Amino acid sequence: MKKLKIFIRNHWLAITVILVTVILIILAIIGLSSLESFYRNLTLSTIPIQLLLTGLNAFIFVYFYMTIFRGGLASMKKSRIMPEEINVKFKDVIGLEQAKKEAMEVVQLLKDRTRVKKIGGKIIKGILLIGPPGCGKTLIAKAIATEAGVPFLHIAGSEFVEIFVGVGASRVRKLFKKAREYAYAHGACIVFIDEIDVIGRGRTFSFMGAGEETNSTQNQLLVEMDGLESSQVNVVVIGATNSPIEVLDKALLRPGRFDRKIYIGRPNLKEREEIFKYYLKKIKYDPQIDVSLLAKKTVYKSPADIENIIKESALIAARERKEFITMKDISEAMDRIELGLRHDLNLSYEEKQKVAYHEAGHTVVLYYLHPTDDVFKASIISRGGALGVVHHHPREEYYTASKEKFLADIKTFIAGYVSEKKKFATTSSGVENDLQNATKIAHMMVWQLSMSIDNSEIIGNFTAVPEEELSESLKEKLNNETIKILKHCTEKVDEFLSSNWDIVEIFAEKLLEKEELDFDEIDQIFRSFGRSREKDQQMLMQNLN
């Protein structure tokens, strides 16, 4: 009965139109049947042209109406989706076991809402999904809606933002009014706000009036989620954001609004394997593709990145007119996505040589000295604005970074500069990026992580306070420590490269010859000269540290 009432209330216009149409059709039939057959046939024969002209008139009217009027400033596009239309179950969400577990609890509460209400409990008001982009936040929200079997309203945070103050708040009101109607008819309703940080950021209070629009929108959202009317119907708000939780307003995060915060992180090794298997099943692929190797190569990649890799490899295979994708296509796809498209620059031999020695320096230091990363590719082919690149990945997921790892990073970055200097007694502008990165890491080590090279007494995170509150002497000390780290790393790299210059030369020659080398080839080259990573690394680590 309730459903019928809401249905009639929401569709009264359509019902009226249908009834009027039916009556008009009946009258038309009665009128036409009273005509003599000749005149009746004459009238009927004009129906097609009349329909055409009516349709044309209607089209012109609708076109002008939509383009000129568009139904007013505060109109929103239709955003209600029924659960059967989404059809994403929890089993379709790969990985994210912890997130799924929490989501299932929410679904169970929604399903048992009557029992919960009897006891006197309240179902959750809001769930915040936080995580990097492309990790499955929207997918989890869809799965919650499908499993709970309630209507799902989907809107992006940016849709609330308008130039005129008050329009955003009006849209929030309309959205929640619709949600309450659906909740009344169906028992509950889910409102999914994607990119909620657009309207959920900390409210700003400026005497100039800046941020008024966002403030008013957010205030409306706060009231709708936990205002006077909100407790009578079950409207669950799911928000998704890539920003850190500290960015959002505290009023939004308090219990009673976003009660649950679910972190949706990047997949681990096992989950990446499953994701690769899932996406590979959708296309034709070579059964010899090693999914575990692919999973190892894609550390820190999100499910969206993995999907993109598979899509790109399918395109590459199609371009080469292959029947299925191979490991080579996937590697090429990864290169294309990570490094960009290759573009052939006409470099002179001297420039090529410089690039080769530069990249050789990076490769050798990375190969021997880095504790966590492996070099996957070394290339002197220009891609994405860079003349050459050494592509490396961590061997597995690490959730913290040690001082040794940072120092190794700095050494890797500086190696190119040192290598160029050693060979040509000068350097080029190609070292700019490397030095920038090295300086940033050194700066972070000293200013934020108290990782000075000689374990000095300066302890603290000095970026937490405004720089003007630090004394000049302290700043000088910190900067000196930063420079010390850079100097130390430069010396060590210089020492290392000097004692392994023959390897650098060989490597540079191979690069000039082949232009691009992947891990197996690199490893093979080193082994063919009687060196292996494991044996040398232990020895060198002892000498250098």
Next chain:
Amino acid sequence: MKFFNSSLLIIIIIFFELFFFSCKKPSYPKDQLEQSAKKILKKERNLDCNLKLIAETIYLEIEIPKEELISEEKTYLTKAIKKIESASLTVVRLSLSTDAKIDFIVSIAKVKDFDFCVRIIQRLQDIKDYLYLKISRGNYEKRVILEMLPYSKLEYKNISFEEFLCRLLVSRYNMMIRINPFLSNMLNNITLEFNQLLEKEIVLKSNHYKLSFTESVKQTIKQILIESYIDIFKKYKYFLPTKIKIYDINDYEILSLSVF
């Protein structure tokens, strides 16, 4: 909304199916033509009539009292004309909405106590062309045959297309004479009548003696007939015999002309 759209579509389709299914039958079936004509004229004009269907020609006959034609009062004449028009319209309506195959419509208005009738012959296809706006009103009016003849000479027979064209030719000449008093006097009030259609010539008969046909009269009649013949040919694109022979009241050949 999807439900509404589909249910509305289904309702419309059902209605249209019912409608088209029930609209196939003609309003005036062939076996009920006479009853329908009597019913319509009685209801609309309080007139009695007789209807005959001879092959593909339909005849509708009404009677007009002589008072309506001889009175000086304009209203009486108007009444008579309206009765003739009603009869003509009724028979046209019947012919358009029946399943009988009809090519020619003949409306006859007989004057009571006189051996005189007005006969209007129309071709059904010309009427349809006019209703479909393929021809103009003026063009259509030029395709209607108006004849005044003794009632005793009336024959109920099937009219062929060739006969219709020949009668049309004669009717146009006669109409010209009747409308234009100057021409009428110039031509000594000579009217023509369609006699028969032979394989290579059209035979017409005049109501005058040979003496009335002076050379200038002959030339004028010839000119009028040739112009009418060419006009009819352009309209219908049909080849009638190009030779026309006119005989006088005593069956003497007065004029023989060749159109081309």
